[in-house]
Amino acid sequence: MSKLLSQLIARSLMPALVAGAFALPVPIALAQQANATPPTAAEIERRKSMGGYMPERMQNPNLTSNPPRLTVTPLEDIPVNKIQVPAGFKVEVWAHGIPGARMMTRAANGAVFVGTRTIGRVYAVYEKDGKRVSKIVAQKLNQPNGVLMHNGSLYIAAINRVFRYDNIEANLENIPEPVDMTKDFNLPPDVHHNWKFLAYGPDKKMYFQVGAPCNVCEINPGVHGQIRRYNMDGTGMEIVARGVRNSVGFDFHPQTKELWFTDNGRDWAGETGFDDELNRVPADKVGGHFGFPYCHANGQPDPDIKVPNPCANVILPVTVLGAHTAALGMRFYTGKMYPPEYQNAILLARHGSWNKTERSGYDILRVNATPDGKDAKITPFMTGFMDKSSNTYWGRPTDVMQLPDGSMLISDEQQGAIYRVSYGK
Amino acid sequence: MKQCLTTRWTIIQRVFFLLIIAAAGPAGAQIKGNPERGADKAKTCIACHGQTGRGPMSGVPALSGQQFEFITLQLILIREGLREIPDMSGMLKELKDQDLADIGAFFSAMEPFSPRGTRNDRRFAAGAKLSEIMGCGSCHMKGYVGQRQVPRIINQREEYLAKTLIAYRDNKRSGVDTSMNAVMYKTTDEDIYALAHYLAHQN
Numbered sequence: 001m002s003k004l005l006s007q008l009i010a011r012s013l014m015p016a017l018v019a020g021a022f023a024l025p026v027p028i029a030l031a032q033q034a035n036a037t038p039p040t041a042a043e044i045e046r047r048k049s050m051g052g053y054m055p056e057r058m059q060n061p062n063l064t065s066n067p068p069r070l071t072v073t074p075l076e077d078i079p080v081n082k083i084q085v086p087a088g089f090k091v092e093v094w095a096h097g098i099p100g101a102r103m104m105t106r107a108a109n110g111a112v113f114v115g116t117r118t119i120g121r122v123y124a125v126y127e128k129d130g131k132r133v134s135k136i137v138a139q140k141l142n143q144p145n146g147v148l149m150h151n152g153s154l155y156i157a158a159i160n161r162v163f164r165y166d167n168i169e170a171n172l173e174n175i176p177e178p179v180d181m182t183k184d185f186n187l188p189p190d191v192h193h194n195w196k197f198l199a200y201g202p203d204k205k206m207y208f209q210v211g212a213p214c215n216v217c218e219i220n221p222g223v224h225g226q227i228r229r230y231n232m233d234g235t236g237m238e239i240v241a242r243g244v245r246n247s248v249g250f251d252f253h254p255q256t257k258e259l260w261f262t263d264n265g266r267d268w269a270g271e272t273g274f275d276d277e278l279n280r281v282p283a284d285k286v287g288g289h290f291g292f293p294y295c296h297a298n299g300q301p302d303p304d305i306k307v308p309n310p311c312a313n314v315i316l317p318v319t320v321l322g323a324h325t326a327a328l329g330m331r332f333y334t335g336k337m338y339p340p341e342y343q344n345a346i347l348l349a350r351h352g353s354w355n356k357t358e359r360s361g362y363d364i365l366r367v368n369a370t371p372d373g374k375d376a377k378i379t380p381f382m383t384g385f386m387d388k389s390s391n392t393y394w395g396r397p398t399d400v401m402q403l404p405d406g407s408m409l410i411s412d413e414q415q416g417a418i419y420r421v422s423y424g425k
Numbered sequence: 426m427k428q429c430l431t432t433r434w435t436i437i438q439r440v441f442f443l444l445i446i447a448a449a450g451p452a453g454a455q456i457k458g459n460p461e462r463g464a465d466k467a468k469t470c471i472a473c474h475g476q477t478g479r480g481p482m483s484g485v486p487a488l489s490g491q492q493f494e495f496i497t498l499q500l501i502l503i504r505e506g507l508r509e510i511p512d513m514s515g516m517l518k519e520l521k522d523q524d525l526a527d528i529g530a531f532f533s534a535m536e537p538f539s540p541r542g543t544r545n546d547r548r549f550a551a552g553a554k555l556s557e558i559m560g561c562g563s564c565h566m567k568g569y570v571g572q573r574q575v576p577r578i579i580n581q582r583e584e585y586l587a588k589t590l591i592a593y594r595d596n597k598r599s600g601v602d603t604s605m606n607a608v609m610y611k612t613t614d615e616d617i618y619a620l621a622h623y624l625a626h627q628n
Contacts, residue, residue: 038554044558047558118502119507414451
């Protein structure tokens with residue numbers, strides 16, 4: 001073996017290693033076309049302004065999004081005993097047989113409504129004749145992820161469509177026709193990153209996101225990459241955060257009432273590029289910019305969409321949450337059941353990765369921080385949904401929600417189930 | 426010198442090992458299909474999709490050799506009314522999840538669909554270049570044969586590919602997730618026709 005050969009190997013491998021990705025030295029697509037002329041710089045630049053741009057460094061045939069499970073998982077097949085929680089906590093299956101279960105909201109008398117994405121349904125989980133049952137209250141909707149109970153009405157957001165079901169808890173056996181509020185909200189129709197998370201703010205307004213319709217691209221900041229708030233009737237739209245790639249979970253700090261949100265970082269930038277974020281909107285910076293597409297995580301410029309001073313005036317995260325882990329639902333814990341270190345801490349779900357070779361996420365984290373977002377400390381809360389040695393997962397935690405008794409409900413989209421985590425006797 | 430080489434080869438070995446285990450995905454119960462049972466249930470399907478699943482009708486996709494998980498998931502979307510196909514409405518209403526998996530297994534076991542029509546070299550080259558920039562092979566794999574819920578697209582009907590890519594771009598259709606809507610964002614008609622032509626005329 002010669003010095004030349006080892007240098008050749010070094011030169012072809014080092015860029016891939018430096019990029020932080022376990023990429024093959026030769027892009028797969030190039031290997032497929034014997035006669036193709038390589039794209040010009042102008043063609044690449046043109047492509048970057050659209051949705052589908054794959055940097056040459058990232059051609060990897062083993063990274064594709066996780067397929068959903070659209071069929072029922074029987075109770076006996078849910079490996080709840082594999083879930084790990086801190087000492088003193090207990091996990092039980094609270095509901096099952098609801099494929100695609102994602103975001104949750106609770107009605108006054110205990111019914112829990114559950115949004116989904118692919119399967120297009122909204123479920124109700126409620127007590128009937130002393131038993132917990134579930135039923136489909138809406139279906140054939142386009143990714144009805146956003147659900148919100150307010151004043152006895154259930155709001156459902158499905159991409160750009162908004163529905164309100166009045167007095168629904170009293171009519172679970174005979175679901176009323178909804179009021180169609182789609183025209184009132186007049187939302188963008190793009191599908192990607194446009195499934196909603198709904199929250200009711202201390203200012204009595206409805207909050208939700210309009211994500212970026214691409215992985216990474218130039219966006220119109222007046223339309224995309226935002227968290228917005230509206231009056232409950234769809235009037236008075238205000239943008240409360242910009243440069244937000246895709247937030248599918250937010251809540252209001254119990255003391256300061258400021259908005260805190262998770263945000264999903266971009267894909268196709270390597271194993272560690274770029275972290276998901278936990279952000280806070282300071283009261284004096286409502287409408288501020290959080291970086292997308294130019295600046296990511298703790299102030300890292302985007303490698304494909306380059307501008308001068310990409311992180312100028314960008315509000316940096318409270319903490320980062322790992323690249324590609326898919327941080328979604330989050331709530332501040334305000335109950336009396338859990339130990340003191342949980343008071344006003346955030347519990348958040350990491351749905352789990354697809355855009356990296358070594359899977360990560362697939363858990364619930366606790367984040368403690370000061371009310372102004374300093375000294376963030378992350379502690380795992382619920383793990384066991386993935387197996388590191390085989391690089392496989394069986395569950396995908398998606399949302400968290402507190403019950404009046406201080407226990408937490410955790411939805412698992414992969415198992416179509418909801419777990420309840422309690423503490424103490 | 427020898428030490429350096431060992432390190433480099435170890436890196437190569439590690440890369441390939443990780444790529445192999447990266448293919449591992451969800452564990453646990455996944456629905457399986459039976460092609461013999463599927464043949465019996467697919468009698469209505471072959472009226473349009475063809476006896477050999479080749480898709481003889483314009484606008485109707487070939488299904489032969491398609492990824493099993495892709496067909497099954499799409500059939501669920503169609504049954505649930507999440508993909509609206511007027512000619513198929515009501516057809517799947519009575520079918521259970523297992524029936525759809527059996528139909529999926531039936532078509533995926535067939536000889537994969539072959540190309541039709543003649544190749545236009547200029548269009549083919551334009552499509553090839555686009556496929557590289559857009560990274561189609563990253564999810565659709567080498568040879569565009571697909572994997573799991575990502576469909577086999579090599580040699581599919583050209584007009585069906587074009588129609589589908591346009592539907593993704595215009596947010597008229599999503600897959601089991603919105604990956605294709607993201608990829609096709611703002612893509613021009615001209616690019617779509619080149620891509621469709623390239624994919625439909627592989628050897």
